[in-house]
Amino acid sequence: MITRFFTGLGAPLVAFVQYLGELLLLVADTIRSTLTHRLRWRLFLQQMVDIGLQSQVVVAVTGAFTGAVFAAQTYFQFNKIGMGSAVGAVVSVAIARELGPVLTALMVSGRVGAAMSAEIGTMKVTEQIDALRALAVYPVDYLVVPRVLAMVISMPLLTAECIAVGIIASCFVAVFALDVNGPYYIANMVRWTLMRDLIMGMTKAFCFGILIVFISCHRGLTTREGAVGVGRATTEAVVISSLAVLISNFFLTMALNIVYPAGYQ
């Protein structure tokens, strides 16, 4: 029975190790390509628009309503013990360190990661990537590098936007809807939210961006079996990158908390 258990475990384990190997090779190829070959500026700017500019509404709405509901829920509990004005500090630290980067990453993986894997996957199954190769264009140079660079620049900026909008929304809800004392609210928030909280959020955003873009591009580049394959690749890109964000967030929190500990020491 034990033998059967380990035999059954073998195939998925090998597939997982192979998948990680392929991802790492893609990362290495992209780094080499970025350092040694010219950047296609037009494609890079196009990706900045697709990833950065066009994700703003989604990210801002996510940040605003998360900040608002988080402020309300925190207030309902804190107000019972007379700490209503401490809500700002709790909300802003939580949004900067956790909610901002994680929610932005989840929204970007759903909006941008899915589009990336679908676009590259469609190019794969319709021989457009073979056409690129046949025209002496290396697909990583043309398809992956501009997306990676645009993503690593866009993700921290989108996360910063999400954090800012979330904090502003929480402030509005607390002060205007829940009747918290505004100056106290802001003073507590400014006092307890430190630069290292923002640095931690930005660092996470950068890491999540890398995870999303490589997982999505890899799924696209390995798409097979026509339209069904494109659909499967798109779903897998979103599921894998969302799980990767949530799982890596725990380890990043534990590791980054050593460098950027929460609160005054």
Add this chain to the structure above:
Amino acid sequence: MIGVRNLRKRLGTQEVLRGVDLRVNRGETLVIIGRSGVGKSVLLKNIIGLMRPDAGEIWIDDQNIIGMSERQLGGVREKVGILFQSGALFDSMTVEDNIAFPLLEAGMRDVEAIRGRVNEVLEVVELEGENAKMPESLSGGMRKRVGLARAIIRRPSCVLYDEPTSGLDPVVSDSINRLIRRLQHRFGMTSIVVTHDMKSAVHVGDHIAYLHEGRIYFYGTPAELERCDDIIIQDFLQGRSESTNQ
């Protein structure tokens, strides 16, 4: 010159190519014929390095491409154009952008010069004035012509055609055949045409190779092929399914 020696390729459990030997001289058109699924397109994709063979040698202008990295193959591919069966046009680009793509990637930046070259090849493939159309609004024959225009705009010394007439009506097929001949005469391009359209094969080929069970079963001129009394060749030429399946 293109040379293939003892080329072997396995896809999954099936050995598709079992030792293919071919030679195409400069300026010559070789047509590779054979039944569906026999490995003609696989052979073509191996020749341009889109697939890696398991064994054998592929020589393009005195360079053995086996063992070359994807980036090293880029240099070889600048000398070889390919027309894909589907055309493989970039569906987010117009006809003009598709055709101009190889020039832009080669570093050409003069917009007027690029447009001039695009119009020139559009005239060669008889699609003048279709510059602004998107691939989705083109017919099958037009897509193949645009794909061909894209393949030849950098004036490669060799062009590979993967089923250039499949899915086209006889009139459009004939125009594609004439186009292949015209390119050979006008630019002296070496060509390899994969097809199972015998009319096309006889029309464009200087030599014809019949691929059967992973090997070149017959090699000769179109006239020699028609005179050949081998039962397998005759079954293919006359479209008989019975004797080879017995």
